Amino acid sequence: MIRILDEKEIRQLVSLDLSVVDAIETGFSELAKGNALVPPIMMIPVPEKKGEVDIKSAYIKGIDQLAIKVASGFFENSRLDLPSQSGQMLVLSAETGFLQGVLLDNGYLTQVRTAAAGAVAAKYLAPQTADAVGVIGSGVQARFQIEALHLIRSFFTVHMFSLDADDLKDRYVSDMQRRLPDVTVVKAPSLEAVVRESSVVVTTTPARSGFLKADWLHPGLHITSMGSDTEEKQELEAEVLTRADLVVCDLKAQSVRLGELRSAVEQGLMPADAPVVELGAIVNKKAPGRTADDQITVCDLTGVGVQDTMIAIKTLALAEKRGIGRVIS
């Protein structure tokens, strides 16, 4: 029996809330316990269209399903007035290998699970008091990450900076004002202003050089950098990592190759075997998170297959419970 869900159905079933954050936190916990088998990301390049299809997956011992996520990024789609990102997930039985669910989410679940990872990072690394927070970028993740942070910390102001056009930035402000009515969202005059004014900063860009400078760091700051997920991308100046008191990542093997650790290691500022902590180890209390209000902490998120498996399983279970979707026997 195969259940097929479309994006509308999936959006009805799953939204960014604490139950999703819990599921993603469990995924990181299992990963750090060594209970997850995470193959390297499969990348199918389509150079003629500046496109790439990436496949992520993870089998988590003791969980009777696994997911395979297929995510496309085609950067000439904007010429066709189409989104560059798309994607879907398959859920397979980990008992028999049989297909059980097809989640035609158009990448929505990736957005939610990525934001939920930001919430997990904030839970363990953000200072307890964070009146003002910041975001770099004004796209979908800039929205989701601030919503995720709001599940974890109370704040009153969001400072946003983006290189996007004014209308996109204005839309971000009005969208976020509507979603978080108690919070004031302001367009910051500069990158530096966002960092200087905020206790927590989330970077959500496809930047290819470290725009966030180490000189702007201040005691008590937490940074979550979720933009870099390829060998070309980078958001944080490499010195940010050496200046921080604690550097955390989701999966070190990926962060060193595709995330913010890459540039620090390539520039010789960190050894490849630097004592970087994985987020799940903190969840499992095998390593400390933030231990003092004045620490500077950084979390680099590249996106791990365990997140996809956790959110896909949750989605399919909710659909089964509520009888939603088309069933093919």
Add this chain to the structure above:
Amino acid sequence: MIRILDEKEIRQLVSLDLSVVDAIETGFSELAKGNALVPPIMMIPVPEKKGEVDIKSAYIKGIDQLAIKVASGFFENSRLDLPSQSGQMLVLSAETGFLQGVLLDNGYLTQVRTAAAGAVAAKYLAPQTADAVGVIGSGVQARFQIEALHLIRSFFTVHMFSLDADDLKDRYVSDMQRRLPDVTVVKAPSLEAVVRESSVVVTTTPARSGFLKADWLHPGLHITSMGSDTEEKQELEAEVLTRADLVVCDLKAQSVRLGELRSAVEQGLMPADAPVVELGAIVNKKAPGRTADDQITVCDLTGVGVQDTMIAIKTLALAEKRGIGRVIS
């Protein structure tokens, strides 16, 4: 627009015929021309269930779709009276990355494209006259491979040997007699008898040691070995490869790791950079196939993503043309 096809619909649309063989041959040709981007196979192990999910894909330049094939092998399923193999394919636009088709074929298309590769191998490597042919194994591929061979060469006798139970072997004989009424299918008394009596032998087993011995080779023999596709499997004694006049494989990078070349290289009988010919190079006339009736030729097939992309695209195109399947917009 996403078109979803179930196994029954797919079986109505696609069967093993010369048009499928042509499509697979084109795939090998493009592969050998360097026009295919074939990422390494992604393997998700589920050791608790002796299971594994493998993902294959290929983007072929100039073709506007690509496929992703997810294939499961769970070897404890027989305890549940379920088949160990299952699978499905996704078809994505190579223009935009968007999903266009979900082929719920339960592994049927893999069976067809694997057999079609055997037909391509036979076309270029089997002796022109092959009155008697042989098959090792009595499963689904033992059926498909003989049907594929029959598209390419006229033969009158099939010698079959298998370690399966008698009832399975009898069913093979009666099935094949029905499918190929002009051919006599006989149970051979031994492995050796199959090889000695046949001009073409196809091995279709999950064996883990080289059961087909070099001592049994005779002038004019062609062997297609399609069973080995993991680091543990092997069907041909390594000396078979060194004794043959011509050794061909589908993709050298896979054959050295997962196919029959592995054991020969590991035993030091062949260098890892041995001059092994890829099937597509013969298709493209960049290398000769069989050039004399008395040559001994071997083709090792591990299964390449280009085959999956070619057959999946063909299936979806036929479904669109005939308006078959469920469409989700």
